[in-house]
Amino acid sequence: MTSPTSPLRTTLRTFGALTLPTLSCLLLAAHYLRSGDLGMVAVCLALPGLFFLRQAWVRPVLQAAFAAGMAVWVLAMMDLIQFRQVVGLPWLRLALILGSVAMVTGSGALFFETRVLRERFRRRPEAALVQAGAFLLTVCALVLAQAKVSFPILLADRFFPGFGVLQILGMGLYAAWIAGKLTDPERAPLVRARMWLFFSLVFFGQLALGLAGWERFLMTGDLHLPVPALILAGPIYRGEGIFMLTLFLSTVLLVGPAWCSHLCYIGAWDHQAALRTKRPQGLPSWAFPARLSIFALVMVTALGLRLMGVHWTWAVTLAAGFGLVGVGIMAAISRKVGVMAHCTVFCPIGLAAVALGRLLPWRLRINRDCDACGRCARVCRYGALEPEHLVNRKPGLSCTLCGDCIHRCRDGRLTYGFARLSSVASHQLFVLLISTLHAVFLATARI
DSSP: OOOTTHHHHHHHHHHHHHHHHHHHHHHHHHHHHHTTOHHHHHHHHHGGGGGGOOBTTHHHHHHHHHHHHHHHHHHHHHHHHHHHHHHTOOOHHHHHHHHHHHHHHHHHHHHTTSHHHHHHSOBSGGGHHHHHHHHHHHHHHHHHHHHHSSSOOSHHHHHSTTOHHHHHHHHHHHHHHHHHHHTOTTTHHHHHHHHHHHHHHHHHHHHHHHHTTOGGGSSSSSOOOOOTTHHHHHHHHHSOOOHHHHHHHHHHHHHGGGIIIIIOTTHHHHHHHHTTSSSOOOOOTTHHHHHHHHHHHHHHHHHHHHHTTOOHHHHHHHHHHHHHHHHHHIIIIIHHHSSOHIIIIIOHHHHHHHHHHTTSSEEEEEOTTOOOOOTTTTTOSSSOOOHHHHHHTOOOTTOOOOOHHHHHOTTOOEEEEETTOOHHHHHHHHHHHHHHHHHHHHHTOOO
C-alpha cells in the first residue's frame, strides 16, 4: 500500500533537489547585477520558473543552462586572477571561492539526473529531444545574431536596451512549445496554419507601425516593399542588397521548399484564401509553363530596368503593381479553386524554392504500398498530389513539404524523408529546424 505521506515526501525531495539549482540562479543574478547587466539578471531570475513545467524537454535545457553558468564563473575567475597577477595582488583565495561557486553551479546540471527530478520532468518524453533542440538552437541563433549584427536586431533591445536576452529566452520557450505542437500528428496541420498566419500578422503589423512613423519597427529604418519576387528581382535591379536573398537561400538549404509553406509572409494569406473552398481543384496543365514564363519575365524585366537606367520610382511602381496583381489572384482565383494559385503559379520566389529544393535531400516520400485513395489530395493546397503523382509515387514540383497530407493519410504511407534517415528521424529533424526558423524569423520579422 502507498503511504499517505508519500506525496509530501515526494514534494520535500523535489524541493530539496531544486534548492541548489535555485541558489545557483540567484548567484548568477547577483554576478550580473554587479556588472550592471539587468537583462541577464532578469533571465537568471526567470530560469527557476521553468521548474514549474513538467515536460521532459525542460530537463536537458536546464542542464545546458547550468553548464553555461559554470562556464561564466570560470571565465570570470580567470579574468580576475589575471588582473590580480598583473597588479601584484594575492589571488588564491579568490580562485578557491569562485572555483567553488563554479562547481556548485555546474553540479546543478547533475541534480537533474537524480531520480526525483527525472520523475518530475517526464511529460511527453517522445518530443523531448525535438523541443529541447528547438529551444537551444533558437537561443544560440538569436544570441549569434545579436552579437554579429551592428544594429539592435531584437525589438526588446530597441525599446529597452540590454533586455534582448529576455526576449531570446522567450523565443526559445516559444520554439519549444511550437515544436511540441508540430510533433502531434492530429494537431500539426492546424498549428502550422496558425503559426504561419501569426508570423505574417506580426510581420505586417510591424510594417504598419513603421509606416505610421515608428521607425524602430523597421529593421534598418528604411522601407522596402514586402513583395517576395523582389528577393530575387531586387538585387538584379540594384546590383546590391542581397540580405534577403542570402536569408532565403539559407532557409532553402536547411528545409528545402518549406519556406513557401511555413515562413513566407505573403503565402500565409494565399493559404487562408484557398481554405475558403473545402476541396481543392487540380492545377491545369498550363500551370507550370505559365509559372516558368512569369519567373523569366520578372527577372528579365529587373535586368532590363537596370541596363536602361530606369529611375527607381518606376521600378518601385512596377513592383507594387506586381504585388497587387498577386493579391488579386489570391482573392479571385485561390478562393475559388481551393489551390494556392499565387504561390503555385504567380510567385517567382516559389518556383525558385521548389526548384532548389529538388537539389537537396528533403523529400515527401510516397510509399510503395500507397493505394492512391486520394485522401491526401483533398488537403493539398499546392496541387502536388494529383492521381498521376500518386501512381508514380512522386509528388509534383509544387510540393512545399507543408506536411498536411502526411497527417491525413490513415495508413502512414506518406512520410518526410531526408537522405538515409528513417521517416521518424526525418520528421523530428524537420520539426526541429522549422520550429527554430519560425521562432528566429518571428523575433526578427521586420522590413
